[in-house]
Amino acid sequence: MNAPLLLRNVGRGESTESGAVPPAVLPPVQPSPTTLQAPDHAARRRIAVFRALQLGDMLCAVPALRALREGEPDAHITLIGLPWVRDFASRFGSLIDDVMVFPGAPGFPERPYDAAALAAFHAEARARRFDLAIQLHGSGTLSNDVVRQLGARTIAGFCPTSAEAALANEHERLLPWPGGNEIERLLGLMRALGYPVVDAHLAFPLRPQDHAGWQRLAELHGLVGGEYICVHPGARMLSRRWPVERFADVALRLRKRWRIVVTGAPDEIMLTHRLCELIGGDVVNLTAATPLGELAALIAHARLLLCNDTGPSHIAAALDTPSVVVSCGGDSDRWAPLDATLHHVLASYPPCRPCNWQKCPIRHECATAITVDAVEAEALSLASRGHDHA
Numbered sequence: 001m002n003a004p005l006l007l008r009n010v011g012r013g014e015s016t017e018s019g020a021v022p023p024a025v026l027p028p029v030q031p032s033p034t035t036l037q038a039p040d041h042a043a044r045r046r047i048a049v050f051r052a053l054q055l056g057d058m059l060c061a062v063p064a065l066r067a068l069r070e071g072e073p074d075a076h077i078t079l080i081g082l083p084w085v086r087d088f089a090s091r092f093g094s095l096i097d098d099v100m101v102f103p104g105a106p107g108f109p110e111r112p113y114d115a116a117a118l119a120a121f122h123a124e125a126r127a128r129r130f131d132l133a134i135q136l137h138g139s140g141t142l143s144n145d146v147v148r149q150l151g152a153r154t155i156a157g158f159c160p161t162s163a164e165a166a167l168a169n170e171h172e173r174l175l176p177w178p179g180g181n182e183i184e185r186l187l188g189l190m191r192a193l194g195y196p197v198v199d200a201h202l203a204f205p206l207r208p209q210d211h212a213g214w215q216r217l218a219e220l221h222g223l224v225g226g227e228y229i230c231v232h233p234g235a236r237m238l239s240r241r242w243p244v245e246r247f248a249d250v251a252l253r254l255r256k257r258w259r260i261v262v263t264g265a266p267d268e269i270m271l272t273h274r275l276c277e278l279i280g281g282d283v284v285n286l287t288a289a290t291p292l293g294e295l296a297a298l299i300a301h302a303r304l305l306l307c308n309d310t311g312p313s314h315i316a317a318a319l320d321t322p323s324v325v326v327s328c329g330g331d332s333d334r335w336a337p338l339d340a341t342l343h344h345v346l347a348s349y350p351p352c353r354p355c356n357w358q359k360c361p362i363r364h365e366c367a368t369a370i371t372v373d374a375v376e377a378e379a380l381s382l383a384s385r386g387h388d389h390a
Contacts, residue, residue, distance in 0.1 A: 047072060048125065048133040050080045050147050050157075052102040052110060054236065055292075055311035056335070057182075058088050059318055061136055063200045064186035065095045068134070071195035078128070080150075082110055087292060091205045100125065107142045126151035134193075136186055139177040140164075156193055158185075182334050200338055202318035206300065210293035214301055217294070221261075221284045225301040228259035228284075229383065232307035233275050234268035238359040239329035240308050242367050242375075244271060248278035249372040250306065254379060255279065258303055261286060263295060263312065304383040306375070309335055309345070317343055322382040324375060328367040330354050344378040346370050 049068070051061050058081065068077065079089050080100045089096040103121050104111030126149075133150045135157025137143035147155050156173040159165050165174045175192050178185050187197050217223065233247045251260045260279060264272040264287035272287040290298060296315050299305055305316040309327040316323040317337035327336070327347040331354040337343035348369035352362070360367075 045075055046078070046128060046130045046132075047075045048078045048080055048100070048128075048130045048147075048150055048152060049136055050102070050133065050143060050150075051136040052081045052085075052108070053137065054082070054110075055084075055088075056314040058085065059202050059204065059311075059314040060182045060335075061186055062092070062095070062203050062318075063183055063197070064136060064190050065092065066199075066203075067187060067190040067195040067197045069095045070198055071190075071193075078130070080125075091207075091293075092203075102146075105142070105146055122149045122151075125149075132156065134189075136189070140174070144174075156189070158189065180333065181336065181338060183338060202314060202337075204296050204315055204318035206297055206319075207293055210297040213290070213294035214297035217286065217290070217298065218301075223259065223261065223284070223301075226303050226386065228261050228302055229254055229304045229306060229379070230261050230263055230299055230302045230312075231275070232263045232305065232310070232312045234264045234271055235308040235310040235328075237329065237357075239355060239357045239364070240310065241271075242308055242326040242328055242370060244275050245278065246370075246372050246375070247306070248275055250375050250379060251275070251279045251283070253372075253376050254306075254383070255281060255283075258383065259284065261298065261302070263287060263290065263298065303386065304379060306379055313337065313343075322385070324378045324382060326367075326370055326375060328364070328370075329357070329360070342382070344382060346374060346378065 047068070049065065051058065076097045077095065078098050078100055079085060079096045080102050083101050086099050089099045100121070102111070103117035104113050105118055106113050130150055130152035131154065133147050133152035133155045135143050135147040135155065138158065140157055140159040144157060144159060147157060154171050154173065158177045159174040160177055162176045165176050168174045173193065175189050178188055183200050187200060191197055231247055231251050233241065233244050235241045254260065259282065261284045262272050262276055266288040269287050272285060276283050276285045286298065295312070296319065299312060299315050299321050300319040302321055305312060305321055305323040307313050307323065307325055309325050309330055309332065313323055313325045317339065320342060323337070323343045325336070325343065325345040327345050332345055332347035336345040348366045350365040353366050
């Protein structure tokens with residue numbers, strides 16, 4: 001028997017069959033009660049933040065960066081991330097002063113390891129003489145060693161266990177890795193460091209050229225704000241993808257009322273081409289045709305986003321565009337948007353979930369248990385409401 005289908009924000013301990021309980025807003029995840037003995041904020045002039053991850057991960061860190069800036073208005077904050085993070089940082093100039101590119105390290109899948117590049121990176125970091133380095137990358141199993149080698153006077157972040165936190169020296173402020181939503185767990189660290197948490201809302205600042213790009217696409221394809229639905233069938237890991245045939249079945253039903261716009265990354269062209277073939281008609285295929293900002297503007301003007309648990313889901317959350325997210329493979333409690341009235345996440349939890357498989361080696365039950373009817377029902381529920389468009 002398939003595991004129960006969970007509607008977002010009905011927790012795994014309160015599982016119900018799909019449709020039995022409407023989506024409801026969960027109370028914020030409470031961070032560990034641990035309070036870190038933070039050094040004098042006024043003394044911290046040069047701060048490094050390590051989070052070398054992808055789009056959705058970075059957007060989930062925006063509230064924590066906002067809290068850091070609120071508590072350190074005069075500090076020079078350097079974000080350490082993957083090469084693409086330069087564009088991200090340029091949109092958040094009030095929160096981030098500059099960027100260092102992380103070259104990769106053993107155990108980090110995001111980039112191939114180059115020993116010489118890593119040594120040069122750490123040498124540059126030590127030359128900057130950071131007063132504080134904050135590890136926002138993860139539990140700290142691997143990332144704390146990277147951050148320790150930055151040479152900062154003090155490091156702060158997460159560590160895997162309470163026992164390890166208790167062993168931290170006087171230059172380390174470590175919080176045991178908590179469960180719960182990613183946004184709230186990062187804010188929990190900020191609270192523990194004594195920073196004022198402003199709010200938990202994501203953000204994605206749109207530039208004039210982003211709006212202009214959307215206007216160009218709208219004129220070219222006859223799109224009207226609020227009258228189309230974006231369908232994004234891809235995800236970086238194959239295990240995170242709902243079957244493309246099911247996306248097509250839902251899109252065919254929604255097409256009776258709204259235009260369908262398909263989006264995807266350059267390496268997803270074959271996937272989205274297949275989706276468009278299955279949908280047929282006047283579907284608009286914008287795969288690899290929109291820079292990040294234009295994609296965000298496209299989502300901002302959409303009536304609804306239908307996607308897997310991937311970066312565009314967090315763009316929709318940042319821009320308050322309603323979304324239906326089919327969450328496969330990963331930890332839906334960790335990555336689901338906080339506003340469950342606007343964003344409905346469907347997930348099934350067989351015993352093997354969550355997993356880190358690139359491609360499911362068995363039956364992909366977490367994906368196949370989610371039916372077309374269930375996704376259509378959530379999509380119609382949200383799309384029928386309408387919302388104010390950017």
